[in-house]
Amino acid sequence: MNENQSFDDRLMEAAGSLETEVTPERDLWPEIQSVIATPSRSRRNTLFAQAAAIVLLVGASSGITYLAMNKQMQYVTPPPPNGLNVEHASFGDNYMLGPEYQDARNGLKAQFDEGLESMTPRERADVLKNLEAIRSVIEEINRALANDPENALLQELLLSTYQEELSLMMKIDNVANAMNRTDF
Amino acid sequence: MIKKFLTLASLGLISTTAVAEDVNKRIDASANGVVSISNVSGSIEVSGWSRNEVEVTGTLGDDVEELIFERDGDEVEIKVKGPKRGSHDISSDLVVKIPEKSSVEIAGVSADIDIQSVHGSQQLHTVSGDVDSEVYSTDIEITTVSGDVELQGDDEITRAELESVSGDIEAQNLAGEVTAHSVTGDVTVVNSNFERVRLETVNGDIIFDADLANDGSFGLETINGDVDIDFNDSISARFDIETFNGDISNCFGPEPVRTSQYTPGRELKFTEGDGDGRVSIQTLNGDLRLCKD
Numbered sequence: 001m002n003e004n005q006s007f008d009d010r011l012m013e014a015a016g017s018l019e020t021e022v023t024p025e026r027d028l029w030p031e032i033q034s035v036i037a038t039p040s041r042s043r044r045n046t047l048f049a050q051a052a053a054i055v056l057l058v059g060a061s062s063g064i065t066y067l068a069m070n071k072q073m074q075y076v077t078p079p080p081p082n083g084l085n086v087e088h089a090s091f092g093d094n095y096m097l098g099p100e101y102q103d104a105r106n107g108l109k110a111q112f113d114e115g116l117e118s119m120t121p122r123e124r125a126d127v128l129k130n131l132e133a134i135r136s137v138i139e140e141i142n143r144a145l146a147n148d149p150e151n152a153l154l155q156e157l158l159l160s161t162y163q164e165e166l167s168l169m170m171k172i173d174n175v176a177n178a179m180n181r182t183d184f
Numbered sequence: 185m186i187k188k189f190l191t192l193a194s195l196g197l198i199s200t201t202a203v204a205e206d207v208n209k210r211i212d213a214s215a216n217g218v219v220s221i222s223n224v225s226g227s228i229e230v231s232g233w234s235r236n237e238v239e240v241t242g243t244l245g246d247d248v249e250e251l252i253f254e255r256d257g258d259e260v261e262i263k264v265k266g267p268k269r270g271s272h273d274i275s276s277d278l279v280v281k282i283p284e285k286s287s288v289e290i291a292g293v294s295a296d297i298d299i300q301s302v303h304g305s306q307q308l309h310t311v312s313g314d315v316d317s318e319v320y321s322t323d324i325e326i327t328t329v330s331g332d333v334e335l336q337g338d339d340e341i342t343r344a345e346l347e348s349v350s351g352d353i354e355a356q357n358l359a360g361e362v363t364a365h366s367v368t369g370d371v372t373v374v375n376s377n378f379e380r381v382r383l384e385t386v387n388g389d390i391i392f393d394a395d396l397a398n399d400g401s402f403g404l405e406t407i408n409g410d411v412d413i414d415f416n417d418s419i420s421a422r423f424d425i426e427t428f429n430g431d432i433s434n435c436f437g438p439e440p441v442r443t444s445q446y447t448p449g450r451e452l453k454f455t456e457g458d459g460d461g462r463v464s465i466q467t468l469n470g471d472l473r474l475c476k477d
Contacts, residue, residue: 172329
């Protein structure tokens with residue numbers, strides 16, 4: 001790459017090397033989808049669902065960047081209703097992370113809620129405060145993206161923050177599992 | 185007399201509740217096995233010694249049902265077991281000595297963890313406790329939710345993964361690889377020399393005052409925190425730095441430029457030395473200060 005190229009030009013050059021057709025996410029991840037569609041209480045499937053949630057986020061990122069940098073307003077999923085809603089994993093005004101992400105997140109949420117219940121009120125409050133901080137950041141970045149939808153930095157930071165949310169939920173679940181709650 | 189005692193006890197006139205119990209046990213162990221410790225509440229102190237034995241001393245909570253302390257091959261398990269339901273006092277303070285080459289795996293909830301002179305790998309997990317450890321030429325993984333992390337290395341190659349949610353992370357005298365991540369805590373890494381670095385916070389500041397190998401990789405991301413980077417020695421890397429709404433101050437190399445005339449963002453991209461390594465920094469709202477010695 002020529003160091004004298006602008007950042008946008010270099011990203012466009014990189015995006016141009018990607019496949020020209022963006023395959024829908026359902027076709028890309030059939031095995032992961034089957035695990036997510038049939039949630040299991042077993043730890044092994046929980047791990048797969050957790051891993052799938054992270055993979056779906058990572059997998060989504062290059063597709064989102066490609067679409068943005070090629071200045072094509074192709075929706076990854078149908079556009080969100082008026083008013084941003086973090087629960088729908090908004091990605092600025094024009095994009096939204098796919099339903100597979102929602103399924104994976106919902107699968108994590110059940111174990112996360114269980115982990116929260118096993119904590120003291122003070123511990124629970126601390127976790128929820130941090131979760132709220134992460135969600136505030138998601139809203140803030142979404143607002144900025146609404147004004148600057150093709151900003152690659154914002155897109156990357158937003159995906160990273162969605163990963164933070166999932167990572168926190170996984171952490172609570174992992175700590176509870178590590179303790180083997182039948183101890184007490 | 186005994187009949188009178190039992191009658192009074194049954195009327196609740198004499199307390200028959202459990203009391204805290206001192207513990208002092210020892211068991212033979214492998215010189216470089218694994219010691220697993222599980223304590224829901226209290227504290228866990230572990231130190232390495234030259235004996236091929238594991239010793240547990242300390243105090244168990246009033247309502248602890250049992251301290252499991254057993255060996256299975258190369259693994260020794262220490263577990264504080266309490267009642268399944270209800271509010272009970274199971275807070276226990278454990279002081280454990282293990283063969284210094286052992287690996288240790290610790291799980292707690294409301295428990296502080298303190299490790300000294302353990303030369304095997306470490307996996308330390310707690311929810312609302314602080315973790316303080318030393319690492320010697322091996323892997324270490326520390327996770328806490330509401331506690332601080334402090335890690336002291338011996339300047340030998342290691343791989344350290346340090347995570348807190350609302351606590352601060354401080355690490356020094358490390359070498360090799362480090363990943364440090366906090367949501368609302370600060371991350372400070374000093375007096376170290378790395379091949380790979382990954383530092384992340386959401387609402388915390390990051391301070392890095394250490395060396396990066398010539399072909400090293402340095403990645404940093406923060407949303408609402410300030411960043412202060414000082415490369416102690418010569419640095420040879422391609423720099424790719426971008427902020428959305430923060431200032432960039434660079435004491436060497438070029439000045440940052442605006443990414444767009446319509447947004448407040450700045451970027452700084454340049455090559456220092458031969459450009460063998462890579463330094464990638466992204467912030468949303470934090471200011472960045474970059475310097476080298």
